[in-house]
Amino acid sequence: MVSCRVLLASTLALAAPIAAQTSAQIVTTLTSLTTKSRAILPDAQSISLxxxxxxxxxxxxxxxxxxxxxxxxxxxxxxxxxxxxxxxAAGADSDAISTAFRTFVSAHQEVLNVLITKVEFFLPQVGTEPMVAILRQDEGVLDTLTFSLIDKVASRASDITAAGNDLDKTLTAAINAFSNVLPTSKRSMRFARRDMVAVA
Incomplete structure (x- = not known):
């Protein structure tokens, strides 16, 4: 026989995803992402030769x-x-989510823009490859988050879309900046292969 306690626990577990997506909690999540982005800023700014x-x-x-x-x-x-x-639904809740998302985007872009100016202090390959890898993960999950918010908050879809596009541009710029830092040996290897193909 299944106890009432087990049934109650199962019911709560099934209900958890639904309860976890109130507008207030979405705002809390976005605020947390903003705080985490701002926490990276001092370390990003301190990167040096x-x-x-x-x-x-x-x-x-x-x-x-x-x-x-x-x-x-x-x-x-x-x-x-x-x-x-x-x-x-449209209203104060949707507005709060849109505002929280735009605040997060601004904070995240600030960190990314600082990192772009610090590329020269990253060792080629050893330092840049891990950075590119985590930025690509960041890009993927934030793209998905943006689409999710657009679907959930239709009344502010245009604002969220605009902010998401701005963030995507900055992420792309950061990824490209770190991707373009190649070791000299890799550059030479590429040119050598191109010359070999041309001769062939």
Whole structure:
């Protein structure tokens, strides 16, 4: 016989995803993402020619920056897993979500723009490849989050779309900036292969 306690626990477990997607909790999640983005900023700003290479031994600000983005990816992924896909009606709740999302986008762009200016302090391949990897994860989950919010908050879809597009442009710029930092040996290898093809 199944006890009432077990039945109650099962019922609560099934109801959890629905309860997890109230407008207030969505705002809380977006606010958390904003806070996490701002927490990365001091470490991003401190990256220099002196401490950048310390990444090789797991020290300096770069590992902290990567872990900060990893935390954002996990938080956003968990939020998406709890998405009940129920729309939120126009009004104060929708407005609050839109405002919270735009605030997050602004904070995240600030960090990304700082990192773009610090590319020269990352060691080619050793430092840039982990950065590109986490930025691509960040891009993927935030794209999905943006589409989810557009579907849920139809009354503010245009605002969320505009903010999402702005964020995507900045993420693309950051990924491209780090992707373009190649070791000299790799550059030489590419040119050598091109010359071999031309001769053939």
């Amino acid at each position: 002196v401490n950048g290479p310390l990444f090789i031994i797991g020290q300096g600000p770069i590992p902290k920056v990567i872990n900060g983005f990893r935390d954002i990816v996990v938080t956003a992924t968990n939020a998406l897993a709890a998405d009940d896909r129920q729309p939120i």
